[in-house]
Amino acid sequence: MGRVVGCQNELLYCQIMKPTRPIHTDFQYLLNFKDQQLIDLFTDLREYILSLYPDSNEIVYHTHALTAVFSISDKLSDAFCMLPIYTQHLNLGFNKGSLLKDSHKLLTGTGNLIRHIDITKKSDYRNQKVKALINEAIEFAIKDMEKPTKVTSSTISKIKKK
Numbered sequence: 260m261g262r263v264v265g266c267q268n269e270l271l272y273c274q275i276m277k278p279t280r281p282i283h284t285d286f287q288y289l290l291n292f293k294d295q296q297l298i299d300l301f302t303d304l305r306e307y308i309l310s311l312y313p314d315s316n317e318i319v320y321h322t323h324a325l326t327a328v329f330s331i332s333d334k335l336s337d338a339f340c341m342l343p344i345y346t347q348h349l350n351l352g353f354n355k356g357s358l359l360k361d362s363h364k365l366l367t368g369t370g371n372l373i374r375h376i377d378i379t380k381k382s383d384y385r386n387q388k389v390k391a392l393i394n395e396a397i398e399f400a401i402k403d404m405e406k407p408t409k410v411t412s413s414t415i416s417k418i419k420k421k
Contacts, residue, residue, distance in 0.1 A: 280309065280317075280412070280414060282302070282305070282414075283317075283319050283414045283416045283418075285319065285416045285418040285420065286319040286321075286325070286327065286416065286418060289321055289325050289418070290325060290344070293325070293344055294347075297344055297347075297348070297349055300349050300378055300379075300380075300381070301327075301342055301344055301349055303381060303385075304342060304349070304351065304378065304384055305317075305327060305342060307384065307385065308329050308340060308342075308393065309329075311390065311393055311394065311397070312329065312339075312393075312397050313412060314411040314412050315329045315330060315331065315339070315397075315411075315412070316329070316330045316331075316332065316333050316408075316410055316411060316412070316413050316414070316415060317329055317330075317413070317414040317415070318330055318333070318335060318338070318414075318415045318417060319414065319415070319416050319417065319418060320416075320417035320418055321418050321419075323345075324343035324344055324345050325343070325344045326341055326342065326343040326344070327341065327342045328340075328341040328342075328354070329341065329342075330400070331397070331400045331401055331404050331408065332404060332407075332408030332410065333408060333410040333413070333415060334408075335354075337400055337403070337404045337408070338354040338400065339353070339354065339355075339393070339396040339397045339399070339400035340352060340353050340354065340393060340396055341353075341354060348377065348378070348379070349378045350375040350376065350377060350378060351375060351376045351378055351383075351384055351389070352373055352374070352375040353366060353373065353374050353375065353392070353396050354372065354373060354396075354400075355372050355373075355396070355399060355400070355403070356368065356372065356373055356374025356375070356396075357370070357371065357372050357373075357374055358372065358399065359374075359392065359395050359396060359399060360395060361374070361392060361395075362391075363388040363391075363392070365388060365389065365392055366392075376389065
């Protein structure tokens with residue numbers, strides 16, 4: 260069942276949003292060990308990214324951080340952003356952030372490619388500047404992709420069960 264959003268004043272015109280795809284059970288199991296504030300921020304930011312590019316594939320894995328990667332294809336190399344959840348914080352990472360224009364100078368980091376935005380509250384990402392940056396990263400990933408993908412709108416778990 261969807262939820263109602265976008266109602267305007269007293270008019271009855273409303274937009275029904277489809278619920279986003281469920282969080283993969285492997286990922287959800289590990290996510291449940293995190294602080295509730297991080298879970299809430301992750302869940303909202305994930306929904307926001309999926310609303311901007313519903314056809315993206317989500318690749319989830321767990322190494323030094325519990326991470327959801329959003330990709331144009333089923334490959335990490337075609338990813339446009341990621342959400343790594345650490346013990347005490349969450350980032351909105353851009354896999355090829357150093358190659359983006361980042362006209363508002365939002366990104367931090369010193370790696371060869373990856374840049375990020377620290378996330379502590381919804382206003383850190385629910386704004387026009389970050390939306391424009393995510394869209395720039397999506398456009399860059401589409402242009403940079405070597406060959407078209409046959410897999411879209413899927414969640415792929417790379418989490419190894421113990």
